[in-house]
Amino acid sequence: MSSRERILGRVRRALADVGQDDTPYEQAVPRDYLREHGERSVERTVDLLAENLAEYRAIVHRCAEDELAAVIGRLLAERGSKTVLVPAGLDEEWFAATDAERVPDRGESTPHELDRVDSVVTACAVAVAETGTIVLDGGPDQGRRRITLVPDHHICVVRVPEQVVSAVPQALERLDPARPLTWISGPSATSDIELDRVEGVHGPRSLEVVLVSGRPGAEATS
Amino acid sequence: MSGTFVGMPAFPKAAHDAVHNETLRGNLRHATHTIRAKRANAVAELSDWAELREAGKRIKDHTLRHLDRYLVQLEEAVTAAGGTVHWAADADEANRIVADLVKATGESEVVKVKSMATQEIGLNEALEAEGIRAYETDLAELIVQLGKDRPSHILVPAIHRNRGEIRDIFRKEMSEWGRPAPEGLTDTPAELAEAARLHLREKFLRAKVGISGANFMIAETGTLVVVESEGNGRMCLTLPETLISVVGIEKILPTWRDLEVFLQTLPRSSTAERMNPYTSMWTGTSDGGAEAGDGPRHFHLVLLDNGRTDTLADEVGRQALRCIRCSACLNVCPVYERAGGHAYGSVYPGPIGAILSPQLRGTASDIDASLPYASSLCGACYEVCPVAIDIPEVLVHLRERVVEGGPVTREGNKVVLQPAKGHAAERAAMRAARWAFTHPGVLRSGQRLASRTRRLHPRTLPGPGQAWSGSRDLPAVPAEPFRDWWQRTNGGKTEKGTSK
Numbered sequence: 207m208s209s210r211e212r213i214l215g216r217v218r219r220a221l222a223d224v225g226q227d228d229t230p231y232e233q234a235v236p237r238d239y240l241r242e243h244g245e246r247s248v249e250r251t252v253d254l255l256a257e258n259l260a261e262y263r264a265i266v267h268r269c270a271e272d273e274l275a276a277v278i279g280r281l282l283a284e285r286g287s288k289t290v291l292v293p294a295g296l297d298e299e300w301f302a303a304t305d306a307e308r309v310p311d312r313g314e315s316t317p318h319e320l321d322r323v324d325s326v327v328t329a330c331a332v333a334v335a336e337t338g339t340i341v342l343d344g345g346p347d348q349g350r351r352r353i354t355l356v357p358d359h360h361i362c363v364v365r366v367p368e369q370v371v372s373a374v375p376q377a378l379e380r381l382d383p384a385r386p387l388t389w390i391s392g393p394s395a396t397s398d399i400e401l402d403r404v405e406g407v408h409g410p411r412s413l414e415v416v417l418v419s420g421r422p423g424a425e426a427t428s
Numbered sequence: 429m430s431g432t433f434v435g436m437p438a439f440p441k442a443a444h445d446a447v448h449n450e451t452l453r454g455n456l457r458h459a460t461h462t463i464r465a466k467r468a469n470a471v472a473e474l475s476d477w478a479e480l481r482e483a484g485k486r487i488k489d490h491t492l493r494h495l496d497r498y499l500v501q502l503e504e505a506v507t508a509a510g511g512t513v514h515w516a517a518d519a520d521e522a523n524r525i526v527a528d529l530v531k532a533t534g535e536s537e538v539v540k541v542k543s544m545a546t547q548e549i550g551l552n553e554a555l556e557a558e559g560i561r562a563y564e565t566d567l568a569e570l571i572v573q574l575g576k577d578r579p580s581h582i583l584v585p586a587i588h589r590n591r592g593e594i595r596d597i598f599r600k601e602m603s604e605w606g607r608p609a610p611e612g613l614t615d616t617p618a619e620l621a622e623a624a625r626l627h628l629r630e631k632f633l634r635a636k637v638g639i640s641g642a643n644f645m646i647a648e649t650g651t652l653v654v655v656e657s658e659g660n661g662r663m664c665l666t667l668p669e670t671l672i673s674v675v676g677i678e679k680i681l682p683t684w685r686d687l688e689v690f691l692q693t694l695p696r697s698s699t700a701e702r703m704n705p706y707t708s709m710w711t712g713t714s715d716g717g718a719e720a721g722d723g724p725r726h727f728h729l730v731l732l733d734n735g736r737t738d739t740l741a742d743e744v745g746r747q748a749l750r751c752i753r754c755s756a757c758l759n760v761c762p763v764y765e766r767a768g769g770h771a772y773g774s775v776y777p778g779p780i781g782a783i784l785s786p787q788l789r790g791t792a793s794d795i796d797a798s799l800p801y802a803s804s805l806c807g808a809c810y811e812v813c814p815v816a817i818d819i820p821e822v823l824v825h826l827r828e829r830v831v832e833g834g835p836v837t838r839e840g841n842k843v844v845l846q847p848a849k850g851h852a853a854e855r856a857a858m859r860a861a862r863w864a865f866t867h868p869g870v871l872r873s874g875q876r877l878a879s880r881t882r883r884l885h886p887r888t889l890p891g892p893g894q895a896w897s898g899s900r901d902l903p904a905v906p907a908e909p910f911r912d913w914w915q916r917t918n919g920g921k922t923e924k925g926t927s928k
Contacts, residue, residue, distance in 0.1 A: 208515070209515040209516060209517045209521060209733075210515040212515075212517050212840065213499075213515050213517055213677065213731070213733045213737060214496050214499065214500070215840070216733065216737035216738075216740075216741075216840040217495045217496045217499070217677075217737050217740065218496050219741070219837075219840070220737050220738070220740040220741035220746075220837065221493060221495070221496070221740065223743055224493045227493050227494070229490070231490060231682055231683070234486055234487075234489075234490040235483055235486045235487050235490060235686075236479070236482060236483055236486060237483065238476075238479050238483075239476040239479035239480045239483055239689070240475070240476045240479075243473070243474060243475060243476070258702060262701075262705070313721035314721075316633075317632070317633040317634075317667050318633050321629070321633060334703070336702065337695075337702040337703035338702060338703065339703045344714070344722050350666075350721070350722040350723075351662065351665075351666045351708075351722055351723060352666045352667060352722075355659060355662045355663065355666065355667075356633075356667075374687075374688050374691050374692050374703075375685075375688035378684065378685065378687055378688050378691075383646065383649040383651045383684050383709065383711055384509070384649070384711050385711075385714070386666075386708075386709070386710045386711075386714045386722050386723055387707075387708070387709040387710075388662065388706065388707070388708055388709075389703065389706065389707035389708075389709075390705065390706060391701070391702070391703040391704065391705050391706075392705050393705070394657070394658055394659040394705060394706070395657050395658070395705050396567045396568075396621055396657055396658045397584070397657070397699065398566070398567040398568035398571070398584055398585075398586060399567070399586075399591055399594060399617040399620055399621070400455070400458065400459065400590060400591055400617065401458075401459050401462050401463060401584070401587075402617040404617045404618050404621040406621070406625070407567055407621050407624060407625055407657075407658035407659060407660065408565070408625060408628065408629070408632070408658050408659035408660045408662075408663055409658065409659025409662060409705070409706065410659075
């Protein structure tokens with residue numbers, strides 16, 4: 207008998223007392239918890255995202271669409287980045303104000319090559335305000351999972367308010383489980399030494415999130 | 429379970445030694461109290477916590493009640509997404525499967541993201557015996573591995589170590605395993621984390637095989653989920669060419685939507701965060717579409733039984749399989765806080781370990797027979813549990829099993845357990861009590877006799893009872909049995925003034 211049959215047989219015998227439990231899944235699970243916590247305006251939801259990201263030591267910037275290239279250029283310059291990883295589907299315009307050498311996201315590049323890149327810029331799939339989370343789904347403007355992992359500096363652009371939801375249940379609804387997903391809440395961190403939080407162990411030690419709105423001329427703040 | 433815990437003394441002996449270690453008690457007290465307070469705040473932010481907890485409990489219960497169906501559904505979904513599913517009835521089989529998979533790649537080293545399941549089966553030691561070196565990459569696991577130590581907490585395995593101890597371990601041991609600790613390493617957490625980053629990075633970048641566990645598996649879609657903080661998980665899950673995930677069969681959720689419950693309750697219960705820094709979700713291998721080559725080309729899922737179906741067969745005890753390994757019960761437990769994780773002699777310490785280990789392993793050994801007693805039954809563990817496992821109920825149930833014996837399932841077979849040795853006095857006392865309580869005349873005269881001779885009673889019990897009275901005060905026998913008082917005062921009505 208294969209282990210598969212052995213284990214399934216054991217499960218069935220173990221559940222002899224359950225018998226014909228024909229309560230369907232939909233009825234077995236109460237869904238009376240909330241879809242989101244509290245009622246907020248759209249602006250307030252975006253503010254909450256910014257607050258929660260910042261509380262987990264991400265650096266948050268806000269700007270309008272027409273200022274994005276300048277902001278990205280400034281952030282790369284401040285960091286002194288000479289090379290920047292760029293997913294294939296990102297708008298060329300975003301890099302109009304930087305001299306940094308653009309490194310394309312290629313399947314054949316080795317981890318060591320990625321390790322030599324200074325920064326990475328991506329878009330995101332959705333952001334969750336209540337938890338301060340950005341989610342990447344490997345779309346053309348986000349690239350492979352490893353490009354936001356190996357370089358030490360990640361700039362993530364979130365379109366507000368379109369890409370922002372309040373809570374986790376709303377985020378899951380927007381995502382496709384068939385895609386490889388990475389949920390990011392602040393930079394890499396550890397609390398393994400006396401529960402003192404330290405940013406940056408293996409993932410990027412600096413996470414900068416740019417909240418970009420469609421309105422031109424909105425005030426740029428850091 | 430893991431060979432690392434073989435030969436552990438039973439809990440009372442291990443705990444007795446541990447409580448005399450002042451460094452350990454200090455480290456533990458600091459850690460558990462810090463995280464306890466933070467967790468309470470994180471939970472208080474969600475006004476629907478009770479509803480989320482109930483939903484989590486019901487999802488898990490429903491899944492367990494139909495586990496065979498969901499396992500088959502999961503297998504189909506993982507296979508359809510390009511993964512390969514293996515079934516392992518016990519630790520040996522799981523270790524053999526993993527070792528063979530690694531050998532087939534031609535590699536002799538693997539990187540690991542912290543996994544309770546692989547600790548449970550002693551995978552690292554099994555791989556070592558096959559000439560394969562497994563590198564733990566979680567900072568705390570690295571501290572434990574370099575220190576030739578055992579983990580003492582589910583979430584913070586090196587919780588029993590302070591920064592000075594960690595610096596000493598890094599200085600002494602890192603060079604044995606790879607890149608040595610930097611010169612002049614101090615004991616600040618930031619410097620220690622940096623040393624670990626440098627030490628491990630070279631391993632991540634060359635690794636061809638990664639090994640993980642999983643927090644959740646979605647039957648509907650075949651998706652696996654790993655939550656973590658440091659990014660070592662993302663390294664192990666995305667950089668290697670081959671990924672092997674060893675996961676207990678109880679980790680299934682029926683649908684994608686179910687994650688909305690657990691992604692809210694798990695981070696807040698465990699690290700007291702609104703969300704852990706990184707969550708990775710992957711479905712089979714992702715070699716289709718425009719973004720080809722995102723992640724490992726080969727994915728193997730090893731579904732692990734190792735005592736879980738035996739636990740499932742116990743109608744009271746099966747609720748332990750709801751556990752999502754958040755460790756909230758450890759941090760509130762007064763016994764864990766003083767005894768520490770090692771005293772439990774299992775990779776699952778604390779209250780959950782006290783009910784999970786004796787079910788997964790059986791109660792044949794001294795340590796497993798003693799674990800149901802490693803509790804004061806205060807109930808704090810039940811209060812914080814995000815899936816509402818009634819740990820005190822299971823503890824009492826297991827105590828009864830240890831003392832009385834009875835039918836249990838071991839390795840899929842029904843067997844009758846003999847009463848454990850060393851509980852003869854307890855059993856005799858219980859039998860006598862049962863007889864007395866069913867014979868009212870005997871009880872009455874016994875109580876009268878006890879009251880009249882109360883001045884002669886010793887302060888400690890003789891014989892085997894000594895063990896019990898050694899740490900407790902004997903209750904004083906009243907001057908008059910309650911029954912007599914009730915009759916004399918007509919149920920208390922003529923008590924006033926104490927005159928008849």
